[in-house]
Every structure is written in structure tokens, then in C-alpha cells.
Amino acid sequence: MDLKKLLSQINISADWIGLREVREKGTYRVIRDGNPQANGAGTSHGIMVEVLANGQFGYYATNDMSISGIQNAAAKAKAQAIHASEYSLYSFSEDARPKATGEYESSFSKAAGSVSAGEINEILLAGCDALKVSDKIVSASAYGLITETEFNFVSTNGSDINQKFLMVTSDFSATAQDGNIFQRRTGGRSGHQIGLEVFDKSNITNLCAGIGQQAVELLFAEECPTGTMDMVLAPDQMMLQIHESIGHALEIDRILGDERNYAGWSFIRLEDFGTLQYGSNLMNVTFDPTVEHELASYAFDDGGLEAQREYIIKDGLLVRGLGGKESQIRSNTPGVANFRASSWNRAPIDRMANLNLEAGESSFDDIISNIEYGVYMETNRSWSIDDYRNKFQFGSEYGQLIVNGKLTKTVKNPNYRGVTTPFWNNLKKVGNASTFGIHGTPNCGKGEPNQVIRVGHASPVCQFENIEVFGGV
Amino acid sequence: MENKFNNISDKVFALLNEGEYLTLSFSSENTQFIRFSQSKIRQTGLVDDASLELELIYNNRTCGESFTLSGDIDADINSAQSVLETLRVEVVQLPEDPYIVMPENNGSSRDIHSGKLLSVEGAAKALTPAMEGVDLAGIFASGKIYRGNANSLGQKHWFSTETFSLDYSLITADEKMVKATFAGSKWNQSEYESFMTASIKRLEFMKRDAIKVEPGEYRTYIASPGVRDILDMFSWNGLSEASIQQGQSSFGKMRNENSKLSPCFSLLEDFRSGSVPRFNDNGEVAPDVLNLVNGGLLENTLINSRTAKEYDIVSNNAGGGEGVRAPYMSAGELSEAEVLKKIGTGLYLGNLHYLNWSDCIGGRITGMTRYACFWVENGEIVAPIENMRFDDSFYNFFGENLEAVSNKVEFNPEVGTYESRSLGGTHCPGVLLSSFSLTL
Numbered sequence: 070m071d072l073k074k075l076l077s078q079i080n081i082s083a084d085w086i087g088l089r090e091v092r093e094k095g096t097y098r099v100i101r102d103g104n105p106q107a108n109g110a111g112t113s114h115g116i117m118v119e120v121l122a123n124g125q126f127g128y129y130a131t132n133d134m135s136i137s138g139i140q141n142a143a144a145k146a147k148a149q150a151i152h153a154s155e156y157s158l159y160s161f162s163e164d165a166r167p168k169a170t171g172e173y174e175s176s177f178s179k180a181a182g183s184v185s186a187g188e189i190n191e192i193l194l195a196g197c198d199a200l201k202v203s204d205k206i207v208s209a210s211a212y213g214l215i216t217e218t219e220f221n222f223v224s225t226n227g228s229d230i231n232q233k234f235l236m237v238t239s240d241f242s243a244t245a246q247d248g249n250i251f252q253r254r255t256g257g258r259s260g261h262q263i264g265l266e267v268f269d270k271s272n273i274t275n276l277c278a279g280i281g282q283q284a285v286e287l288l289f290a291e292e293c294p295t296g297t298m299d300m301v302l303a304p305d306q307m308m309l310q311i312h313e314s315i316g317h318a319l320e321i322d323r324i325l326g327d328e329r330n331y332a333g334w335s336f337i338r339l340e341d342f343g344t345l346q347y348g349s350n351l352m353n354v355t356f357d358p359t360v361e362h363e364l365a366s367y368a369f370d371d372g373g374l375e376a377q378r379e380y381i382i383k384d385g386l387l388v389r390g391l392g393g394k395e396s397q398i399r400s401n402t403p404g405v406a407n408f409r410a411s412s413w414n415r416a417p418i419d420r421m422a423n424l425n426l427e428a429g430e431s432s433f434d435d436i437i438s439n440i441e442y443g444v445y446m447e448t449n450r451s452w453s454i455d456d457y458r459n460k461f462q463f464g465s466e467y468g469q470l471i472v473n474g475k476l477t478k479t480v481k482n483p484n485y486r487g488v489t490t491p492f493w494n495n496l497k498k499v500g501n502a503s504t505f506g507i508h509g510t511p512n513c514g515k516g517e518p519n520q521v522i523r524v525g526h527a528s529p530v531c532q533f534e535n536i537e538v539f540g541g542v
Numbered sequence: 543m544e545n546k547f548n549n550i551s552d553k554v555f556a557l558l559n560e561g562e563y564l565t566l567s568f569s570s571e572n573t574q575f576i577r578f579s580q581s582k583i584r585q586t587g588l589v590d591d592a593s594l595e596l597e598l599i600y601n602n603r604t605c606g607e608s609f610t611l612s613g614d615i616d617a618d619i620n621s622a623q624s625v626l627e628t629l630r631v632e633v634v635q636l637p638e639d640p641y642i643v644m645p646e647n648n649g650s651s652r653d654i655h656s657g658k659l660l661s662v663e664g665a666a667k668a669l670t671p672a673m674e675g676v677d678l679a680g681i682f683a684s685g686k687i688y689r690g691n692a693n694s695l696g697q698k699h700w701f702s703t704e705t706f707s708l709d710y711s712l713i714t715a716d717e718k719m720v721k722a723t724f725a726g727s728k729w730n731q732s733e734y735e736s737f738m739t740a741s742i743k744r745l746e747f748m749k750r751d752a753i754k755v756e757p758g759e760y761r762t763y764i765a766s767p768g769v770r771d772i773l774d775m776f777s778w779n780g781l782s783e784a785s786i787q788q789g790q791s792s793f794g795k796m797r798n799e800n801s802k803l804s805p806c807f808s809l810l811e812d813f814r815s816g817s818v819p820r821f822n823d824n825g826e827v828a829p830d831v832l833n834l835v836n837g838g839l840l841e842n843t844l845i846n847s848r849t850a851k852e853y854d855i856v857s858n859n860a861g862g863g864e865g866v867r868a869p870y871m872s873a874g875e876l877s878e879a880e881v882l883k884k885i886g887t888g889l890y891l892g893n894l895h896y897l898n899w900s901d902c903i904g905g906r907i908t909g910m911t912r913y914a915c916f917w918v919e920n921g922e923i924v925a926p927i928e929n930m931r932f933d934d935s936f937y938n939f940f941g942e943n944l945e946a947v948s949n950k951v952e953f954n955p956e957v958g959t960y961e962s963r964s965l966g967g968t969h970c971p972g973v974l975l976s977s978f979s980l981t982l
């Protein structure tokens with residue numbers, strides 16, 4: 070699609086016009102209990118025409134990408150802007166859409182299409198078989214999602230951006246049963262910007278055998294103990310902890326109140342930036358769109374702002390918010406390039422992208438060996454937090470008791486609850502690079518109309534003290 | 543739109559070879575969105591979207607692919623043809639699928655609901671002035687929604703509707719909120735304005751200073767919108783037969799351990815209101831009414847034809863994910879006027895927020911109170927409460943702690959818009975619980 074040509078043929082007068090084309094193809098394959106459960110694909114392709122008039126943006130997202138379709142969309146988007154401008158929340162100028170030109174491409178070894186549907190089914194089938202380590206495994210499934218996205222953006226103030234993404238999300242899951250006890254262990258459904266090299270049969274079968282083993286182990290494990298104690302979280306649980314109790318709380322559009330009817334508000338106020346001690350001084354959090362293979366890396370956000378790494382929390386102090394150009398203008402607060410849309414049919418809003426906890430000094434052994442009594446938890450299973458992002462309760466799939474500096478027996482149904490800033494101020498040790506894991510999920514929901522978007526979260530293993538921990542029913 | 547779907551269907555089915563079976567699913571919408579914050583317009587626009595999915599079956603193997611339709615009929619037929627070619631290449635590479643659901647022709651249907659909507663030019667002016675003098679955040683969505691399904695044996699279903707919803711929160715200066723949804727298919731300006739006035743009046747209750755309640759067990763009334771959030775959980779590792787069979791369902795205890803809920807609790811799937819199509823992605827039509835939990839006993843689970851084949855049971859034509867598409871919880875005896883008196887001393891919870899299984903197999907759900915939630919003493923509202931976390935099993939609160947069910951079933955429209963506008967909603971009453979567990 071020649072977007073520049075389309076843009077040049079739009080004959081309406083407006084303060085600014087932008088065309089954002091997204092073509093995304095998702096291909097998913099699922100094997101369950103030795104049989105194909107689903108082999109499907111979906112391509113979504115369209116253009117959002119955005120027009121600025123009277124200080125108000127209006128959009129028309131259309132599947133009709135002909136010249137007449139785009140012309141009609143531009144005229145109607147302008148009319149939307151004009152009718153709404155009588156009641157605008159904020160009067161914007163072209164500054165909200167900075168000029169940007171450039172390209173981006175995910176790094177990968179094996180391109181989409183380089184492994185056939187038949188081969189992927191065969192590899193997932195092998196994974197599924199490997200999950201069935203014993204007849205206690207009553208259900209096993211292996212899942213792969215390949216996403217290819219192309220993003221093009223042009224505007225009347227000279228922006229011209231092309232970004233290509235290749236992403237793979239996979240998951241492996243084993244449910245074990247003994248009488249009326251059921252336990253499920255998974256690979257955590259994590260996604261990365263990566264190629265089809267992910268579908269490596271021996272890696273997958275090894276991983277799956279471990280997952281199956283732990284599912285069975287959980288059947289015969291004791292309940293996680295109840296009490297206030299030390300807690301150590303693996304990166305695939307930290308991911309959720311960062312996402313819910315840092316990321317969403319710091320989105321500037323939430324702080325400004327845009328989300329109050331849906332995802333909620335935030336306990337953070339604009340005056341907290343630069344002053345609030347969010348956590349202990351071991352806490353360093355970055356917005357980092359430059360990490361190779363992390364799911365939400367990119368060069369530009371969907372408003373055309375160039376993306377770069379920024380400290381959000383430095384030595385525990387809150388220094389910067391997660392707000393794109395519109396939020397930065399509205400709030401006069403420093404932000405990041407995170408004005409993002411789920412697709413061509415939704416308008417961009419402030420999203421998280423990659424939000425990472427930087428590695429610290431402690432080895433895994435340093436952390437465990439200094440704990441008298443506590444629980445180590447892996448892989449998120451349950452998540453819930455209030456609309457201000459204060460009171461949370463999270464659960465993990467797999468726990469291990471720590472006694473006198475050693476990991477001992479496995480415990481099932483590990484859960485914990487807390488309140489955001491006291492929790493982060495209880496951050497006692499931060500693992501070093503050897504404990505670091507990069508994770509991501511395609512399933513963060515937010516916005517009205519609703520949008521589901523990809524986020525990445527990388528973290529080392531972390532220790533928290535004085536945490537309220539408990540088990541299952 | 544219907545003609546376009548029929549036209550593409552006819553052309554694509556004509557391309558099929560011997561032994562190939564094809565099912566087409568069509569989905570489309572023309573929507574206006576206006577997003578409000580501080581009773582002003584934050585973002586606004588229009589969305590036209592349409593997609594077609596092809597599901598090919600050949601030699602006991604199946605695969606599917608969907609694509610965005612452009613609206614140009616020739617281009618769309620070409621795209622469908624090339625997707626069919628891709629599926630033909632893929633389907634022969636796949637392992638055999640023993641639980642494949644073959645298409646059938648059990649008769650066609652056509653279900654068209656017309657409405658009267660605001661014009662896209664006039665909506666901002668019709669909506670905004672009534673919000674004056676109050677802080678409102680929310681979303682207006684309005685437009686047409688189409689769903690179609692056809693298969694190569696000649697079966698065809700069509701559903702279209704025109705609906706709108708304004709889903710909003712009103713917020714006091716000290717951040718107390720009430721929630722409301724004005725939804726329907728025929729816009730009536732004066733009804734809208736009096737609905738808004740009534741919800742602004744409700745906000746007055748919220749202006750008293752909030753009180754903090756301690757974690758513990760409380761007598762609690764949960765109003766219909768809060769009950770809806772709990773019932774939503776039953777579509778996620780809940781009433782799905784596959785989920786029970788695969789050891790992941792919170793209802794496994796009812797099947798395996800003979801656990802029961804209160805005789806006051808009955809939940810059915812009821813399509814009679816017509817707000818959501820009865821046909822699923824395979825074009826199979828669900829019964830008008832299906833008892834799920836009847837008087838506290840698990841009477842039916844949701845079984846799609848694939849699950850039926852795998853476990854050798856009878857399908858009730860549930861959807862792909864075996865979720866509850868048209869939930870209806872039966873009314874009880876408790877009258878609205880009696881609610882506060884029957885609480886006595888305890889909690890009135892208007893809405894809940896962010897529910898999740900904290901122990902799915904045990905039926906334990908955690909979540910937050912939100913919006914209009916009050917402390918009640920001696921049958922009278924004392925003040926709103928600060929939001930609290932609950933963590934309790936539905937085997938308790940819909941079991942022996944379910945004291946009464948209100949006699950008024952309310953409709954809570956589904957206003958979700960992930961990827962596209964949702965249809966339908968949940969019919970349910972409020973519930974009075976002798977005990978409900980708050981934890982943080």
C-alpha cells in the first residue's frame with residue numbers, strides 16, 4: 070500500500086492528517102492430549118485515518134483502503150473532530166504528533182513460514198507427549214502463536230515510519246490428578262520478538278518433561294504455609310508483579326482520569342514524580358524498548374514518537390511516568406514513547422510496552438542462603454488488584470519452602486497479598502544478571518473502547534520481606 | 543451486508559472439490575465511539591470492520607483462516623479464494639483429528655433487529671450537555687453489528703442488530719463513584735436525560751465520608767451488577783464440560799465430590815431475549831433455554847459438539863469456548879425494599895472489580911469492591927466504604943451462606959469492545975449472604 074500517495078490524494082483541509090496502516094497475521098496451533106485441537110490463522114488489515122481540526126483529533130478506522138474509501142474516511146474523521154471540538158477535553162496542536170522517519174525490524178533467525186504447519190504440529194505433538202510423564206497427567210497441551218505485524222505511518226507533517234515485527238508466544242501445560250486433587254503446571258505462556266527457531270524439538274521436549282514432572286510433584290505437595298515471611302519471586306512471577314503494581318499505576322492517562330470508568334485510576338498523583346520513594350533503594354525500573362527479543366521493543370510509538378530507554382524508578386525514587394506525547398502535553402510531566410494502539414481499528418493510548426526491573430548484585434544462592442524461613446514462587450497463576458493499584462493478591466503455580474538457607478520441599482497453591490508501595494519498600498535483595506529472565510504477554514487489557522496489547526517485562530529473581538503468604542482452600 | 547455475505551458464500555462454495563467441507567463465519571460492525579473524561583470528549587471516531595473466516599475440512603483434518611474484508615466484492619472473493627488455496631496446502635500436512643465436527647444442514651435462520659440510533663454527526667451534542675455539572679468518565683458506542691454463518695451443505699444463519707450503550711462512572715470531588723449503563727436499540731433523548739439525572743442523584747449518597755472496614759466476615763448484599771461479575775467467572779474454567787473433563791474446572795467439585803450450592807441458586811442459559819445469536823461458529827443452534835445449575839444442583843454443563851465427540855456425550859451446541867452466552871440467574875423472594883432491613887448490620891456492595899480465581903478447583907474467587915459500596919447499620923446506610931478485597935469460595939457464598947435472592951432480575955448489558963463490540967449481557971438478581979470474607 071502506498072500510504073504517501075494515498076495521503077497526497079486526500080482533499081480536505083485540516084490542521085493535520087495521519088494514516089496508520091496495520092497488517093497483522095496471527096497463526097496459532099494447539100495440540101492437546103495427542104491430537105490437533107486447533108490450527109488457525111487470522112489476518113487483520115486496515116487503516117486509521119486521523120484528522121486534527123479545531124484542536125480535536127477525530128478518527129475513522131476503515132477496512133476500505135481504496136482512494137475513495139480513504140477520502141471518505143478523512144472527511145468523516147474531520148466531521149467527528151469538528152462536532153466533538155465544542156466539548157473537547159483538551160485542545161491539541163500538531164505538536165502531539167511529532168515528525169518522525171525511520172524503520173524497525175525484529176531480530177530473528179528463522180523467518181515466519183520457514184517451518185511448515187506439519188512440522189510445527191509434529192514438534193508440539195512431541196512436546197505434548199513429553200508432558201505426559203505419568204498416568205497422573207490427565208490433560209496436556211502444547212500451544213504456539215506466531216504473529217507477524219507490519220506497521221506503516223505517514224502524516225502531513227512529514228512522518229514516514231515502517232516497522233516489522235515477528236513474535237512467537239508458546240505455552241505448554243500439564244494437569245495432574247490424584248483423586249480429588251488437581252494441579253496444573255505450565256510454561257508460563259510467554260512471548261518474545263523472535264523467529265521460528267523457538268520450535269526446536271529437543272528444547273521443547275526437555276522443557277515439557279520438567280513441566281510434567283512438577284505437575285505431579287505438586288499433587289503430593291503440602292499447602293503453602295500461611296504467615297508473614299520472606300518471599301522470593303522468579304522472573305515469571307515478577308513479570309506480573311511489575312506489570313500490575315508498577316506499570317499500570319504509572320500510566321499518565323490513568324493518573325489524568327481517562328480510565329476511571331474501566332481499568333481505574335491510580336494512587337499516584339502528578340506531584341509524586343520526582344518525590345515519591347516507590348520502593349527500596351535497590352529498585353531500578355526502566356522503560357526499555359531497545360531490548361533484543363523482548364516482546365514490546367520498537368523504534369517509534371503509534372503517534373510517531375521515537376522510543377528510547379528511560380529510568381522510571383531510580384534507586385527507589387519515582388522519576389518519570391508512562392505517558393506518550395498527548396499525556397506529556399496534558400500533564401506537563403516527563404514521559405516515554407508509549408502511545409500505542411492494539412491495531413488499526415483502535416486509537417492509541419498510554420500503554421506499558423517493555424517495563425523492566427534492572428538486575429542487582431545478588432546471586433540466587435546469596436538470596437536463598439540468607440533466608441531462615443520463606444517461600445520461593447514460580448510462574449503466575451492468579452492476579453487481582455484494585456482500581457487504584459494498591460491492594461493486590463497474586464498467586465503462583467509452583468512454590469518451594471525455604472528453611473535455614475536452603476530450598477526444601479515443594480508447596481502447592483502459593484498466594485500472597487500486599488499493598489503496592491509498602492511491598493516494594495520491602496524489596497530486600499535483587500538478583501544479578503545470572504538470575505535475569507525476559508518475559509512478555511500479548512494479553513494486557515485496557516482502554517475504552519477496549520484494547521489488548523503486547524507488553525514485555527524482564528526481571529531478576531527478587532526477595533521481599535514481611536509478606537503475607539498463604540495457600541489454597 | 544447480508545447480500546454481500548450470501549454472494550461471497552455462493553462463490554466460495556462453488557470452488558470446493560470432492561471431499562472438501564467448508565464453514566464460513568462472518569462478523570462485521572459499523573461503530574461510532576465517543577470517549578468521555580471530566581464530562582468532556584477525550585477521543586472520538588468511527589470504525590468500519592468486517593471479517594470472514596473459512597474453516598476447511600478434508601480427509602479428517604481441519605484448519606481455518608480469517609481475513610479482513612475490504613468491502614469490494616470482487617477483491618473479497620479473490621482473497622477468499624486465495625485463503626482457500628492456502629488452507630488446501632496446509633490441511634494435508636496436519637495430523638488426523640479424531641474429534642472433527644462435520645457440518646450439517648439443520649435448517650437456516652434469519653434474525654434481524656432494527657433500531658433507531660443517534661446520527662454520528664449529532665451524537666456529541668445529544669450526549670454531552672446532560673453531563674454538565676458532574677465529573678463523568680465513560681464510553682459511548684453505537685452502531686450496527688452483523689454475524690453470519692454458512693456451510694457447504696447449504697445451511698445459513700444471519701443475525702444483525704443495531705444497538706448503543708453509554709457506560710459511565712460519575713465521580714465526586716473526593717473520588718467516590720457510581721456506575722451506570724444507558725443501553726438499548728432505540729435512542730430516546732428524554733429517557734437518556736432522566737436516566738442521567740437519576741444517576742447524578744445517586745451520587746449524592748456517595749458524598750458522605752467513607753469509612754474503613756476491617757478484614758473479616760460480614761453479612762453482605764451484592765447487587766445485580768456485582769453478581770454479574772461473579773457469574774462471568776463461570777465462563778472461565780467454570781461450566782465448560784471440557785474444562786471439567788480436563789481437571790481445570792471450579793465445577794469439578796459438583797461433578798466429582800457431589801458438592802451442592804444453595805437451593806436458592808439457579809442459573810440457566812436463556813436466549814429468548816434475542817440479544818445474542820443462538821448459532822455458534824459451527825452454525826449449530828443452541829436450545830432456547832438450558833438449565834445449568836437448578837436449585838443448587840449441577841443439571842447441565844455447556845457441551846459443544848467437539849467435546850461431545852471426545853467424551854462420548856451429547857452436545858448442547860455450546861460455543862467454541864463453552865462459555866455462558868446468555869446467562870440468566872433466577873429471581874428469589876427478597877424484595878428491593880427489604881434489602882437494607884435484611885442486611886441489618888453489614889455491607890451493601892453495588893459493584894465488584896477485577897475478579898480472578900485464587901483457587902479455581904476450590905471455587906475460591908478474589909476481587910475488589912468498587913463504586914457504590916456502603917456500610918449498613920440497623921437497616922440503614924451509614925456511609926460509603928473504602929474499597930476492600932474479598933477472597934471467598936462460591937461454594938460458601940452461593941452455598942450455605944446464600945440467605946436470599948432478590949425478586950428482581952436486572953439486565954446488565956455486555957459493553958466489552960475487545961477487537962469488536964460484544965453482544966448480549968447477563969440477567970441476574972442481587973444476593974444476600976449471611977457471610978462474605980474480606981481479606982485486605
Ligand SMILES: [Zn+2]
Nearest residue numbers: 312317513514
Ligand atoms: Zn495490564
